[in-house]
Amino acid sequence: MVSDHPLFSLLMGELYVSRHPDDPYVRGGWFTMTGHGSIHAHPTRRAEPEAWAYAIAHGALHMAFGHLAGGIGKQARPWTAACCLVVSRFLAGLQLWQPVPELAFEVENAPRTEDALYAQFLEHGVPEEVRVCAPDGLPAEARSRWQPDYERLFVEGLAGAVRGAVEQASGQDVSSSGRVNSPAQRARDWIVSSYPLLAAMAVRFELVEDPAICQRLQIGVAAVSEDAEEIYVNPAAGLVETEARFVIAHELLHVGLRHGDRRQGRDPHLWNVSCDFVINGWLVEMGLGHVPSAGCLYDPLLKGESAESVYDRLVTDLRRCRRLQTLRGRGLGDILEGGGRAPGLEGAATLDDFCRRALAQGLAYHEGEGRGLLPAGLVEEIRALAQPPIPWDVQLARWFAERCPLVERVRTYARLSRRQSATPDIPRPSLVPPVVEGPARTFGVVLDTSGSMERSLLAKALGAIASYSLAREVPAARVVFCDAVAYDEGYLAPDAIAGRVRVRGRGGTVLQPGVDLLERAEDFPKDGPILVITDGYCDEVRIRRDHAFLIPKGRSLPFSARGPVFRIE
Numbered sequence: 001m002v003s004d005h006p007l008f009s010l011l012m013g014e015l016y017v018s019r020h021p022d023d024p025y026v027r028g029g030w031f032t033m034t035g036h037g038s039i040h041a042h043p044t045r046r047a048e049p050e051a052w053a054y055a056i057a058h059g060a061l062h063m064a065f066g067h068l069a070g071g072i073g074k075q076a077r078p079w080t081a082a083c084c085l086v087v088s089r090f091l092a093g094l095q096l097w098q099p100v101p102e103l104a105f106e107v108e109n110a111p112r113t114e115d116a117l118y119a120q121f122l123e124h125g126v127p128e129e130v131r132v133c134a135p136d137g138l139p140a141e142a143r144s145r146w147q148p149d150y151e152r153l154f155v156e157g158l159a160g161a162v163r164g165a166v167e168q169a170s171g172q173d174v175s176s177s178g179r180v181n182s183p184a185q186r187a188r189d190w191i192v193s194s195y196p197l198l199a200a201m202a203v204r205f206e207l208v209e210d211p212a213i214c215q216r217l218q219i220g221v222a223a224v225s226e227d228a229e230e231i232y233v234n235p236a237a238g239l240v241e242t243e244a245r246f247v248i249a250h251e252l253l254h255v256g257l258r259h260g261d262r263r264q265g266r267d268p269h270l271w272n273v274s275c276d277f278v279i280n281g282w283l284v285e286m287g288l289g290h291v292p293s294a295g296c297l298y299d300p301l302l303k304g305e306s307a308e309s310v311y312d313r314l315v316t317d318l319r320r321c322r323r324l325q326t327l328r329g330r331g332l333g334d335i336l337e338g339g340g341r342a343p344g345l346e347g348a349a350t351l352d353d354f355c356r357r358a359l360a361q362g363l364a365y366h367e368g369e370g371r372g373l374l375p376a377g378l379v380e381e382i383r384a385l386a387q388p389p390i391p392w393d394v395q396l397a398r399w400f401a402e403r404c405p406l407v408e409r410v411r412t413y414a415r416l417s418r419r420q421s422a423t424p425d426i427p428r429p430s431l432v433p434p435v436v437e438g439p440a441r442t443f444g445v446v447l448d449t450s451g452s453m454e455r456s457l458l459a460k461a462l463g464a465i466a467s468y469s470l471a472r473e474v475p476a477a478r479v480v481f482c483d484a485v486a487y488d489e490g491y492l493a494p495d496a497i498a499g500r501v502r503v504r505g506r507g508g509t510v511l512q513p514g515v516d517l518l519e520r521a522e523d524f525p526k527d528g529p530i531l532v533i534t535d536g537y538c539d540e541v542r543i544r545r546d547h548a549f550l551i552p553k554g555r556s557l558p559f560s561a562r563g564p565v566f567r568i569e
Contacts, residue, residue: 002056006157007154007158008157011150011157014037014150015039015063015150016037017039017041018039018040030100030102031056033068033138039060051097053096054100054104058091058103061090062138065086065114065151066150067114071083071137077137078121079138080138081121082115082121085107085117088103088106089106092104102131105131162193182235183241184207184209184239184247186241187241188207188231188244188248190241191252196366196369197362197365199362200354201359202252204229204354205252207231208231209232209233209234210232213232214233218329218332219329220237221292222234222237222250223328223334224251224334228336231252239292243290245288247289249283250279254335256359256385257275257359257381258385259271261352262307264555264556268335270318271307271311272333273321274308275335276296276334277298278307278310278377280296281302282374282378286372297326306377355385360382360383360385396464399548399566400472404443404472409431410431412430417429441473441474441475442476442524443477443478443530443531444524444530444531445477445480445531446480446515446531447480447481448482448533450509450535452509452537453534454535457535460568461533462497465494466494467494469497474494477491478490478518482510483510486513486516510538512539512541512542515543527545529545530545530548531549532548533551534557536555539558547562548565548566549561550568551565551567553567
């Protein structure tokens with residue numbers, strides 16, 4: 001009877017209940033318990049099944065509430081009395097089976113928690129109306145590592161019982177709804193009901209468990225499609241529910257953290273593998289489900305690394321990394337591109353905004369309800385995504401501001417300013433730039449003028465450089481055009497950069513000679529920063545001084561950049 005109840009079904013599957021003739025029983029008792037998941041019923045006591053069900057549920061709740069392990073270091077009788085009172089109240093609220101007088105009682109005006117009751121019983125003694133299931137006290141022994149997590153099993157049973165009650169109250173016929181009650185479906189429902197961090201994401205994305213679709217898309221275990229807003233789980237993978245939780249959470253984090261958009265021209269498979277290492281490390285740290293036996297990339301040495309830094313490591317050994325297996329399969333990424341209903345630009349923007357908002361609100365709920373600690377890297381990425389992205393021109397303006405700060409003007413009477421009409425006899429100084437000894441403030445520009453460079457990119461880049469140079473009062477910039485060879489244009493005023501520069505070249509793309517020209521130029525400051533403007537189709541560039549890159553959005557450099565990279569939209 002207890003095992004058939006949905007609240008206790010999972011818990012009773014891991015408990016062993018039997019009559020034990022060799023266990024010393026106190027006269028009038030019902031059962032004794034061990035710290036190894038055994039409930040020894042009294043060998044000779046006779047009672048109705050309803051009464052025995054109540055007594056067995058009482059013992060099972062001691063295991064579910066962690067009372068045995070919690071009694072270590074405490075006095076046996078006060079702690080057992082406190083635990084029995086909590087269990088008696090819980091069963092009284094359920095109103096299940098036939099209460100046993102020896103185990104069902106209440107104490108007026110008593111605290112609600114075990115620790116508070118234990119403290120009161122220590123100070124004032126155990127009241128006479130309190131009856132305990134074990135006069136000698138519950139066995140205070142910690143559980144071994146191999147034993148089940150009784151608290152988790154009871155929580156899962158509680159969630160399932162509540163879900164079933166809600167569906168029954170709403171008139172929904174679960175058996176005729178057409179939804180397959182698979183481990184993946186139960187895992188998705190658990191995330192929706194019990195894990196607020198990813199609940200909203202799990203509701204939006206549809207779960208697909210069609211073997212034909214998985215075979216056509218070459219999905220070994222699981223994959224996700226942002227365009228179709230679907231998560232694919234191959235039923236042939238044989239996942240249990242806890243493994244399905246891990247897999248579904250893995251795919252939801254791919255979408256929520258916008259890994260598809262953050263690829264920025266990197267190799268799709270290596271970028272997918274890098275994200276897998278980071279996500280799986282977080283899920284293992286959070287204890288969310290169990291790691292599936294196949295297709296899981298996990299390395300504890302990469303703890304704390306970002307996906308970008310992991311990618312930079314992987315590109316140094318391409319031959320080995322090509323053999324790494326994601327949840328989709330070897331050499332395949334589980335972030336699917338295309339193949340869905342392909343929403344328009346408005347739909348894509350809506351999905352992006354939804355993911356940012358859903359993860360931010362889920363993080364607030366998770367922390368507000370005390371659902372446990374989350375990895376610092378995951379929290380940092382969620383909070384970063386919640387902030388609107390900084391436009392490329394603003395980022396470039398900050399880079400200019402740090403390297404070309406405005407010079408504070410000074411007051412001088414050498415050239416007086418206009419006098420106020422109210423006080424015409426008072427001379428007033430004017431504000432003029434200070435006289436700076438040494439080389440003037442400037443920066444270098446290495447401009448890719450190869451045939452692959454688009455004129456719209458050149459216009460945006462040169463216009464931004466000219467406007468920021470004027471705003472920061474930079475008198476001139478050293479400009480070098482590069483394609484197959486380097487063309488030194490010398491120092492150009494900002495207005496000349498904006499409108500009167502004639503681009504030369506248009507051959508291949510070799511930028512290193514232009515960088516070397518600036519670094520060796522005697523009339524260019526030793527600490528002058530260099531801005532490289534290219535479309536990404538270039539050879540590796542080595543720059544030994546402060547620098548930055550300006551490239552189109554969606555492109556990436558064929559090497560690891562040491563300076564900041566700004567992407568023009």
